[in-house]
Amino acid sequence: MNIRNIDLNLLHVFVTVYDCKSITLAAKQLHLSQPAVSNAITRLNSTLNMTLFVKNSRFIAPTRQADALYVDVKCCLQKIAFTLSQQSHFDPATSERTFRIATSNYGEIALFTKLVSHLERYAPRIKIIREFFEIDNFSQYLQNGQLDLGLFFDRPVEKGIHKEFLFSDSLVLITGPQQPPLPDNLTTNDIIKFDFISFKNECNNFDFLFSVFNNHPDYHAPRFTVATMWSVFFIVSTTTLVAVSPLLYAKTLEKHLPIKVHTLTDVSPMKLNLYWRDIETQDPGHKWLRELIKNTFINNS
Structure with a gap:
């Protein structure tokens, strides 16, 4: 039949x-x-x-x-x-749903340390998987459903992708003990001739950290580029090289390494945003996770 x-x-x-x-x-x-x-x-x-x-x-x-x-x-x-x-209806206490999130190391450090502890207590069966995609293509993976959420600094979005501001962080200069003492507050002109070390990988495309310098006639691009921000901090702590970093990283590692953090007074803050497909906006489980992430960053502020 x-x-x-x-x-x-x-x-x-x-x-x-x-x-x-x-x-x-x-x-x-x-x-x-x-x-x-x-x-x-x-x-x-x-x-x-x-x-x-x-x-x-x-x-x-x-x-x-x-x-x-x-x-x-x-x-x-x-x-x-x-x-x-x-x-x-979505009950986080009993749901066995899996959510896939693409983010930079920054997003992982800022979010997952608090998110995981909350999930262990209140949503023990929910699974969170951090996916690694090329950052320039992450909206494509949102569109085709391979990702539930993207968590990145400001990126252009395609039609059908929703973007919501979460958190703002300052850019700072970090120096090590081999660097002559510098004031706590600096401007772009103060540091433009320094030797920088940079980092870049598939989900940490931070080239824009240096975009503020690009039009300055005395600026020269970093000679050294490594894969992770953690390497940058260790290298700065043992050489005369300096680096530009989000304040969150710097404050975290300042407790463990002999580095100094200097405020950059003329550099605009970075804006961390949450991205998802418009069609997921009313999904109760998706909405619950977005609210949880937003509350996590509100508590970080």
């Missing part, structure tokens, strides 16, 4: 009548009239080419064919109802 020929509403009536063993009681439970329930059973009998119930005194009795159908039909209807309810 072709499933397209069956009205699922008739199956719901069948299960209710089977449970109640009465057209009258089933009609009350379904908020339908008795003739409507009787007509539904008649239609289902005709569609399935079988007799599902027979009259027995004041009640009706299921046939052997009805007995054979009942358990599987009820189970399938319950699964459908559960699946549909999950689309309108």
Whole structure:
């Protein structure tokens, strides 16, 4: 039999009548009239080419064919109802959903340290996977559903991608003990001739950290570029090289390395944004995670 020929509403009536063993009681439970329930059973009998119930005194009795159908039909209807309810209701305490997030190392440090501890306590079955994609193509992966969220400093977005500001961080200069003492507050002109070390990888495209220098006639691009920001800090702490860094990194590693942090008074802050597909905006699980991430950054401020 072709499933397209069956009205699922008739199956719901069948299960209710089977449970109640009465057209009258089933009609009350379904908020339908008795003739409507009787007509539904008649239609289902005709569609399935079988007799599902027979009259027995004041009640009706299921046939052997009805007995054979009942358990599987009820189970399938319950699964459908559960699946549909999950689309309108989300319980983080019981959900086993997996979310995929692309972010830079900055986003991982700023977010995951607090996010993971919260999930362990309040959403123990939810899985978070940090994905690695080329940053210039991350909106493509959002569009095709390979990513749930992107967490990056300001990036251009394509149609269908939502962008929301989360957090702002300052850029600072870091120096090591081999560098002659410098004031706590500096300007671009003060540091333009220094020898910088930079870093870059697939999710940490921080070339724009130096964009403020590019038009300055005395600026020369860094001679050294490494893969991670952590290497930058260790190199600065043992050489005369300097680096530009987000303040969050600098304050974290200042506790462990002999570095000094200098404020750059004429450099605009970086804006960290959350990106997702517009069609995910009303998804309850997606919305819950976005709110959790936003609250995490509010508490970081």
